[in-house]
Structures are given as C-alpha cells and as structure tokens.
Amino acid sequence: MNVLGKVLAIGALSVIAACTNNDPSALGGGFGNGANGAIAPGSPSDPRSPAYFQQTVGDRVLFAVDQSTLTPLAQTVLQGQADWLLANPDFVATIEGHADEQGTREYNLGLGAKRANAARDYLISRGVAGNRLTTVSYGKERPIEICSTEECYSKNRRAVTVLTGSTLG
Numbered sequence: 001m002n003v004l005g006k007v008l009a010i011g012a013l014s015v016i017a018a019c020t021n022n023d024p025s026a027l028g029g030g031f032g033n034g035a036n037g038a039i040a041p042g043s044p045s046d047p048r049s050p051a052y053f054q055q056t057v058g059d060r061v062l063f064a065v066d067q068s069t070l071t072p073l074a075q076t077v078l079q080g081q082a083d084w085l086l087a088n089p090d091f092v093a094t095i096e097g098h099a100d101e102q103g104t105r106e107y108n109l110g111l112g113a114k115r116a117n118a119a120r121d122y123l124i125s126r127g128v129a130g131n132r133l134t135t136v137s138y139g140k141e142r143p144i145e146i147c148s149t150e151e152c153y154s155k156n157r158r159a160v161t162v163l164t165g166s167t168l169g
Contacts, residue, residue, distance in 0.1 A: 068114035082126035097137040100153035112137030119159040
C-alpha cells in the first residue's frame with residue numbers, strides 16, 4: 001500500500017472511531033424512541049439491545065494485510081464490546097473471522113481463524129467469560145465487497161462479533 005493509501009485508510013478509520021459513541025446518556029430523540037421520548041426496547045437507541053451493540057458500540061474490527069494483530073482502533077472497539085457484554089451478561093456471541101479474496105482458500109481460512117481468536121482473546125482479557133464466546137472462520141468466502149482494489153480488500157479483512165442469543169434460554 002502506498003503512503004497516500006495508508007493516510008486515507010487511517011483517516012477513514014479515524015472518522016469511524018469518531019462516530020462511535022459509547023455514552024448512553026448521549027441518546028436523544030429520534031429513531032427508536034417511543035411515546036413521550038421513551039426509548040423503545042430493542043431499538044438502536046436502547047443501550048441494552050443488539051441493535052445498539054451493532055450500530056453504536058460497533059460489531060467489527062479491521063486488520064492490515066496478512067495480519068491478525070489488533071490495531072489501537074480495533075482495541076478501542078473491542079473494549080466497547082467488552083463493556084457492553086459485561087453489562088449485558090445474558091448475551092453470547094460468535095466472532096466471525098474474515099479475509100480478503102487474495103490468497104488461497106486454506107490460507108484465508110487460517111487467517112480468518114487467527115483474526116477471530118485475536119478478538120476473542122482480547123474480550124476474555126477484559127473480563128468476558130470465554131464460555132460466552134465462540135469463533136468461526138469464513139476466510140474469503142463471505143466478502144462485504146467484491147473487487148480488486150485496496151479500498152474493497154480492507155473492508156473484507158475483519159472480525160465481526162455477532163450476538164447469537166441469550167445464555168438464559
């Protein structure tokens with residue numbers, strides 16, 4: 001990746017980080033609010049909902065080419081996920097590891113597994129019980145973007161935390 005590409009990628013990640021707000025007190029009127037401004041349960045405005053987790057906390061972290069090392073931005077997102085999971089102990093999650101379409105299927109399945117495990121290990125290190133977290137690697141089989149440019153490849157190099165249900169039932 002050339003210098004301009006790295007600068008643009010860092011800038012884009014900074015914008016994404018700036019848009020993430022982990023402060024439930026910042027919730028205001030608008031979408032997801034019920035009658036009299038009350039927060040509708042299960043809506044993206046409800047800090048206990050999976051929709052809030054996905055849209056506000058952030059459900060994914062990105063990786064550099066051929067890497068499974070967590071960036072500082074990824075660690076920030078995962079810290080938010082850990083905080084949410086600790087505050088919502090009824091939920092379990094599957095962490096999906098993904099890779100871009102470069103390389104062999106076998107290599108990318110292995111890399112996806114390393115990425116999912118890196119995210120899982122970070123969440124466990126922050127107090128989330130390991131029995132609440134499973135991992136799966138999809139390698140290059142489930143791209144968000146299909147293309148031949150770094151912009152698209154970078155979106156596919158990810159680990160996604162998917163809330164899969166409640167431990168209660």
